[in-house]
Amino acid sequence: MPASPSTARAINDRLALNLLQREGPLTAGRLKQLTGLSRPTVADLVERLTAAGLIAVVGEAGEQRRGPNAKVYGIVADRAHLAALDVRTEGVAVAVADLVGRVLAEESVPIGGDMGTGPAVEQAVALVERVVKEAGADRLHTVGIGAPGLIDPASGELRDSSGLPEWHRRLVAALQERLPEARVSVENETNLAALAEQRDGVARDRDTFVLLWLGHGTGAAVVLDGALRRGASGGTGEIGFLPVPGTAALPSSTDCEGGFHSLAAADAVVDLAARWGVPAEPGQEPSVVGVVRAAAGMVRSAVRQVREPGAGAGAFRSVNEGGESRSVSDGDVPRSRSDREEEPRPAGGSEASSSPGAVPAARFLDALADRLAVGVASVVAILDPGCVVLGGEVGRAGGDELAARVQDRIARMTPLPTEVRTTTLGGGAVLRGALLTARDRAQDELFTPGERPVQRW
Incomplete structure (x- = not known):
């Protein structure tokens, strides 16, 4: 059955806007060339979209720059303004953008654990209002929020959790009250990070992949056949609760200690680095990002040195599992071949004259990869995603040095081919994903055919 004239116009309008x-x-x-529509049809849709305040002439093209054919049309960017929030246990980041997604202002504030719920909510809301003002926006059309925890798939609300600050849930309600004209939605932070990696990051060429979030805590997001999967209760990817070997106890329904969280969360990784003698970055307090970045940097430096002409086989030597010394070849780094994490060995059996810290740094990355592989292998065995992205601040800090180690272990633990990639967005993926979802929601509403009142948001 052919589409009605109004339906055909709506389809054409949306095609042009996209x-x-x-x-x-x-x-x-x-x-006309890109849509395949006739010249009169394109002229009609341009007139409709211009009258609706969705597009406008933004310049002219061509050498002579004269006549109607030279006019260049673009989406009216300030037709609506959007806000994105990345809500963490320790603070909030906010970005305000226009309808095409161009960020106009961005800022973050720390929120200490000793701050009460009311003051924490007020500080976060005040930040949003300040960034909106800095962006020159009168009001917000859509607000997208990324937060840790479970999102109820039926109501779209952040579910109560004993492991998260109360101000998280109160913030969502406060924003809805203070911004009554805005459409406010909340999504799990790891899910938003996966959407950002799929649209703008390292997973652009993948319809199916898993993002392993590595930061203050751990999480995972699952994208299958191009669609984000949330699960019956919104809990797909709660990998911190995954029972794994190497922990002192099993996780409970209210506490992920004893699960994968105990091996890969920030405190556990900092402790692991200390056991292997990996220092924090100079002048910095030990932090999970600092120790992982320092270790990866030392390994990269060692590899560069052995690649330099004249470095010789003795420039970097390490002790393998059997206790014998071996030379590091071009592109190689000291790497544990054990399938389990081992206690640190005395440093006396190794020498690295060109980079003294590289051996413990490499062994720390080996041990961390051993831990991560336990969780990744479980996900691979169930989902067979073909690609796992190491995300978050820690995934980016570990870089290719950590990703290659995890991929090496997964290749030995499962027959399912799996590529392990490093995030290109890092911790900023959550804010980017929140902005993308806010933009999509605003455009879905504003680009919907029908009577469109010309109104600025």
């Missing part, structure tokens, strides 16, 4: 969003400003002639 092209302008993806390609940027275009002439009517270029829209």
Whole structure:
């Protein structure tokens, strides 16, 4: 059955808007080429979208720059303003953008654990209002929030959790009260990070992958056949509760201590680095990002040195599992071949004249990869995603040095081919994902066909 004239117009309008969003400003002639529509049909849709306040002439193209065919049309970026929030246990980051996703202002504030719920909520809301003002926006059309914890798939609300600050849930309600005209939605932070990696990050070429979030805590997000999977209760990817070997106890329904969290969360990784003698970055307090970044940096430095002409086989030597010394070849680094994490060995059996800290740094990354592989292998065995992204601040700090080690272990633990990649967005993926979802929601509403009142948000 052929579409009605109104339906056909709606489809054409949306097609043109999507092209302008993806390609940027275009002439009517270029829209005709990309859509395959006739010239009169394109002229009609341009007139409709201009009258609706969704597109406007933003310049001219061509050498002579004269006549209607030279006009370049673009989406009216200030038609609506959006806000994205990344809500963490220790603070909040906020970004405000226009309808095409261009960030206009961005800021973050720490929120200490000793701050009461009321003051914490007020400080976060005040930050949003301040960033909105700095962006020059009168009001917000849509607000996207990324937060740790479970999101109820039926109500879309952040579920109560004894492991998270109360101000998280109160913040969502406070924003809805203070911004009554805005559409406020909340999503699990790891899910948003996965959407950002899929759209703008390292997973752009993957329809199926798993993001392993490594930061203050641990989490995972599952994208199958291009769609984010949340599960019946919104808990898909709660990998911190995964029972794993090497912990003192089993996790409970209210506490992930004893699960994968006990091996890969920030405190556990900092303790592991201390056991292997990996220092924090100079002048910094030990932090999970600092120790992982320092270890990866030392290993990279050692590899560069052995690649330099004249470095010789003796430039970097390490002790393997059998106790014998071996030379590091080009592109190689000291790497544990054990399938389990071992206690640190005395440093007396190794020498690394060109980079004294590289041997313990490599062994620390080996031990960390051993731990991560336990969780990753479980996910691979069930989902067979073909690709796992090490995300979050820790995933980015470990870089290719950590990802290669995890991939090496997974290849020995499962017959399912799995590529392990390093995030390109790091901790900023949550804010980026919140902004993308806010933009999509705003555009879905504003680009919906029908009577569109010209109103600025």
